[in-house]
Amino acid sequence: MTESPYKLFTVIIYSENSVGLLNQVSNIFTRRCLNIEDVTASLSSAPGVHKLTITTESDRPTMEKVVGQLEKIVEVIKVGLYTDDDIIYQEIALYKVPTMELLQSHELETIIRSHGARILEMTPEYTIIEKTGHRWEIEALFDCLKRYDIRQFVRSGRVCVTNSPVEHIDLFLEKQRQRQKQSEQ
Amino acid sequence: MSQEHAIKQTTIDKTTSITGAEALLRSLVAEGVDTVFGYPGGAILPVYNALYDFKDLRHILVRHEQGAMHAAQGYARATGRVGTVIVTSGPGAANCVTGLSDAMMDSTPIVLITGQVGARYLGSDAFQETDVVAVTQPITKWAYQVRRAADLPEAVAKAYYIASTGRPGPVVLDIAKDAQVGMVENYCHRHVNFIRSYNPEPETSPAAIAEAAQLINSASKPMIIAGGGVTGAGADALLQSLAEKAEIPVAATLMGMSAMPADHPLFMGMAGMHGAVGVNVATNRADVIIAIGMRFDDRVTGNTATYAPQAKIIHIDIDRSEFNKTVAVDVAIHGDAAKVLEALLPQVKPASHSDWLRLFAECHQAEDAEVYSRELRRSGSEPMTMGEVADKISATAPMGTIAVTDVGQNQMMTARYFRCSAPRSLITSGGLGTMGFGLPAAMGAAVGAPDRTVCYFGGDGGFQMTIQELGTIMQYNIPVKMIVFNNSFLGNVRQWQQLFFNGRFSQTPLLNPDFVAIAAAYNIAAERVADRADLQAAIERMLDHDGPYLLDIAIDPTDMVFPMTPAGRDVDFIMLTPDTTYSHD
Ligand SMILES: Cc1cc2nc3c(=O)[nH]c(=O)nc-3n(C[C@H](O)[C@H](O)[C@H](O)COP(=O)(O)OP(=O)(O)OC[C@H]3O[C@@H](n4cnc5c(N)ncnc54)[C@H](O)[C@@H]3O)c2cc1C
Ligand SMILES: Cc1ncc(C[n+]2csc(CCOP(=O)(O)OP(=O)(O)O)c2C)c(N)n1
Numbered sequence: 001m002t003e004s005p006y007k008l009f010t011v012i013i014y015s016e017n018s019v020g021l022l023n024q025v026s027n028i029f030t031r032r033c034l035n036i037e038d039v040t041a042s043l044s045s046a047p048g049v050h051k052l053t054i055t056t057e058s059d060r061p062t063m064e065k066v067v068g069q070l071e072k073i074v075e076v077i078k079v080g081l082y083t084d085d086d087i088i089y090q091e092i093a094l095y096k097v098p099t100m101e102l103l104q105s106h107e108l109e110t111i112i113r114s115h116g117a118r119i120l121e122m123t124p125e126y127t128i129i130e131k132t133g134h135r136w137e138i139e140a141l142f143d144c145l146k147r148y149d150i151r152q153f154v155r156s157g158r159v160c161v162t163n164s165p166v167e168h169i170d171l172f173l174e175k176q177r178q179r180q181k182q183s184e185q
Numbered sequence: 186m187s188q189e190h191a192i193k194q195t196t197i198d199k200t201t202s203i204t205g206a207e208a209l210l211r212s213l214v215a216e217g218v219d220t221v222f223g224y225p226g227g228a229i230l231p232v233y234n235a236l237y238d239f240k241d242l243r244h245i246l247v248r249h250e251q252g253a254m255h256a257a258q259g260y261a262r263a264t265g266r267v268g269t270v271i272v273t274s275g276p277g278a279a280n281c282v283t284g285l286s287d288a289m290m291d292s293t294p295i296v297l298i299t300g301q302v303g304a305r306y307l308g309s310d311a312f313q314e315t316d317v318v319a320v321t322q323p324i325t326k327w328a329y330q331v332r333r334a335a336d337l338p339e340a341v342a343k344a345y346y347i348a349s350t351g352r353p354g355p356v357v358l359d360i361a362k363d364a365q366v367g368m369v370e371n372y373c374h375r376h377v378n379f380i381r382s383y384n385p386e387p388e389t390s391p392a393a394i395a396e397a398a399q400l401i402n403s404a405s406k407p408m409i410i411a412g413g414g415v416t417g418a419g420a421d422a423l424l425q426s427l428a429e430k431a432e433i434p435v436a437a438t439l440m441g442m443s444a445m446p447a448d449h450p451l452f453m454g455m456a457g458m459h460g461a462v463g464v465n466v467a468t469n470r471a472d473v474i475i476a477i478g479m480r481f482d483d484r485v486t487g488n489t490a491t492y493a494p495q496a497k498i499i500h501i502d503i504d505r506s507e508f509n510k511t512v513a514v515d516v517a518i519h520g521d522a523a524k525v526l527e528a529l530l531p532q533v534k535p536a537s538h539s540d541w542l543r544l545f546a547e548c549h550q551a552e553d554a555e556v557y558s559r560e561l562r563r564s565g566s567e568p569m570t571m572g573e574v575a576d577k578i579s580a581t582a583p584m585g586t587i588a589v590t591d592v593g594q595n596q597m598m599t600a601r602y603f604r605c606s607a608p609r610s611l612i613t614s615g616g617l618g619t620m621g622f623g624l625p626a627a628m629g630a631a632v633g634a635p636d637r638t639v640c641y642f643g644g645d646g647g648f649q650m651t652i653q654e655l656g657t658i659m660q661y662n663i664p665v666k667m668i669v670f671n672n673s674f675l676g677n678v679r680q681w682q683q684l685f686f687n688g689r690f691s692q693t694p695l696l697n698p699d700f701v702a703i704a705a706a707y708n709i710a711a712e713r714v715a716d717r718a719d720l721q722a723a724i725e726r727m728l729d730h731d732g733p734y735l736l737d738i739a740i741d742p743t744d745m746v747f748p749m750t751p752a753g754r755d756v757d758f759i760m761l762t763p764d765t766t767y768s769h770d
Contacts, residue, residue, distance in 0.1 A: 015382065016381070016382050019318075019330075020318055020319065020322060020328075023319065023322065024322050024323070027322070027323050031323075061509075064509075065506065065509075065510060068505055068506025068508075068510075069506055071505070071506070072504070072506055074326065074327045074347060074380065074382060074383050075382050076382055077381065077382040173381075176381050176384070179379065179384065180379045180381070183378045183379040184379075
């Protein structure tokens with residue numbers, strides 16, 4: 001059997017914080033009919049540098065072309081393309097469940113323990129449970145809580161860092177600083 | 186790179202306090218702009234007000250904003266400098282969309298300045314508000330909105346830096362009214378030559394160059410395909426040196442056609458759909474292809490699955506995302522074509538490939554017998570063809586003449602039969618294929634290159650798409666020589682209908698006005714040529730005339746552009762007539 005060329009890819013985009021950037025980024029995916037599974041925007045460790053984390057399912061040749069096009073956006077500093085082996089990643093989910101039903105079942109504590117979840121808030125009406133982990137773990141807890149009538153559910157996009165010992169963005173920014181020095185001479 | 190302007194040093198022009206509108210104009214001058222094409226309107230009025238007594242810029246008032254864009258493209262392509270356009274918000278900006286998309290496709294450096302409603306009205310559906318940045322982002326290299334006067338000088342500097350460096354392209358500066366009327370304290374313009382997130386000058390890998398040299402030195406059937414990037418890089422002479430040093434035949438894409446003089450013995454003609462037979466046959470027999478500043482467009486490759494099966498492909502391009510985009514390459518050299526060729530040349534050994542060159546000669550013989558003869562050597566009574574007109578003009582016009590084409594058969598016939606004698610002498614809409622491009626682009630080329638003769642070649646369809654620019658030509662007496670191929674058909678579409686839709690000419694016949702009378706109404710000298718016997722003399726009158734001149738030439742509507750590789754077919758599947766294909770044994 002040959003492996004399906006389709007895989008989940010994580011794209012990390014380091015950029016300036018500019019208006020309309022997300023629009024430009026998502027355009028590049030939509031032009032190729034790629035569905036963005038999730039997006040997370042945040043600061044990065046480099047001063048003033050923003051970080052977009054996007055996951056999408058595709059094949060490597062297509063994704064390499066997408067990366068090339070992303071890097072052409074003027075405000076984009078650097079783009080990395082990863083599969084799950086290259087990164088440490090997590091997602092976070094919140095579940096809002098009626099308190100009464102949970103308590104009646106006497107299983108609350110077992111569920112929380114066995115899924116490594118925690119209770120954020122408990123009122124007579126509802127309980128908010130938080131779970132951090134991989135997608136399948138979040139889904140497993142969802143399945144388990146289903147019978148207590150989940151009132152609200154939300155899952156974040158993926159947050160991740162690479163497992164490489166080298167910080168490519170720092171090296172790149174250092175190179176750019178050299179280039180700036182040269183351009184000023 | 187050749188796009189760089191004469192002015193490179195940081196110029197500091199300190200004045201106390203000026204309006205944003207005036208700062209904009211001064212910054213344009215500081216960036217080396219001498220000419221702008223434009224059209225006024227409400228949201229850009231403060232800029233036009235400042236322009237009223239600003240003497241350092243020449244403003245050409247077009248008749249439609251699309252015309253301004255194509256004129257700026259023609260200007261940029263003829264000069265290698267950035268073309269500049271100023272228009273109003275909403276409809277003015279929207280009319281520029283076609284030109285932006287065209288410039289993006291053909292890597293043409295343009296700065297478009299659009300007026301925008303006041304910052305506090307943004308997002309409120311204010312009168313003539315279009316979200317220009319959102320509309321243009323996917324079809325520009327950079328689109329940016331300026332809301333404060335103080336930000337204008339830097340935004341202008343960045344715009345010119347981005348438009349002209351790396352892979353050139355169009356840039357939009359959308360300037361809210363506040364920024365135009367607000368004051369700039371201690372105005373000062375500084376050039377930008379560094380942006381942290383943008384690196385237009387890649388470091389070229391010496392290893393890749395060495396690998397390429399080795400492939401070239403061991404090749405027995407090498408071929409160069411030169412594209413628009415050769416012209417962009419100003420690498421025309423280097424290309425010729427490389428070809429001559431190792432006796433390598435050179436083909437060009439439509440966009441690269443003037444990178445080498447057409448009469449050079451190693452120049453073999455255009456690649457692709459309507460290219461030279463020899464080039465397309467050789468593509469699938471070559472052992473090494475050196476692709477320089479070209480992007481393996483589908484009009485060039487035909488079926489990519491069978492494209493150049495024997496060849497190791499060396500691809501030189503400044504845009505990394507072009508590598509392996511449509512065709513897999515063996516050696517990718519990321520860099521400016523001129524810099525790469527400079528580094529490559531000393532490592533390439535002199536060679537001769539006379540056996541290989543014979544292939545081109547043999548193919549040309551067949552092409553001459555089947556195609557050139559029908560196109561160029563008709564007898565007196567037969568109707569005229571576009572090819573013979575382009576051929577005759579090419580033979581009569583002075584060295585360095587620039588041919589600007591519209592889109593369609595006129596474009597292919599000009600590319601095939603007009604012989605370029607100098608760099609930047611074929612200006613055409615390649616990637617987008619925008620009908621209506623030609624006339625305003627010719628106008629812009631003539632404004633930008635006043636020392637060169639500029640001939641416009643267009644069809645009767647495309648001519649009428651931007652015919653209003655005759656008004657601009659009249660007003661500024663722009664000496665464009667206009668050749669209208671009048672076949673009363675949308676010829677190129679008619680050809681496809683003839684070949685692939687059983688001759689069902691759905692919506693392609695045209696009832697045309699009297700173009701000579703139209704020219705006369707604009708006070709432009711013009712004549713109709715209906716007989717071959719009158720053609721040469723009419724061409725001479727046109728070229729000798731001081732000022733614009735129009736020839737309305739009756740063309741055989743049944744004539745078709747051959748050779749032709751139908752879309753998606755193997756590149757060496759070459760139709761020479763509607764029912765014969767070329768085969769080379
Ligand atoms: C009716 C019609 C028919 C056509 N038929 C044909 C045909 O038969 N044959 C044909 O060839 N075309 C044809 N075309 C044109 C075709 O659609 C493409 O526009 C054309 O082939 C592209 O040319 P190019 O590859 O040179 O690319 P361009 O669009 O000119 O791109 C230039 C390339 O060079 C790179 N570059 C830019 N600057 C530099 C630099 N300084 N250094 C290095 N690289 C640089 C860019 O990154 C880019 O990859 C036709 C178009 C129309 C409308
Ligand atoms: C704006 C635009 N609309 C439609 C087309 C499709 N098209 C390509 S060539 C052509 C016919 C051109 O006819 P004409 O201008 O008379 O030139 P000819 O082919 O006869 O030289 C058409 C309609 C196009 N390229 N651009």
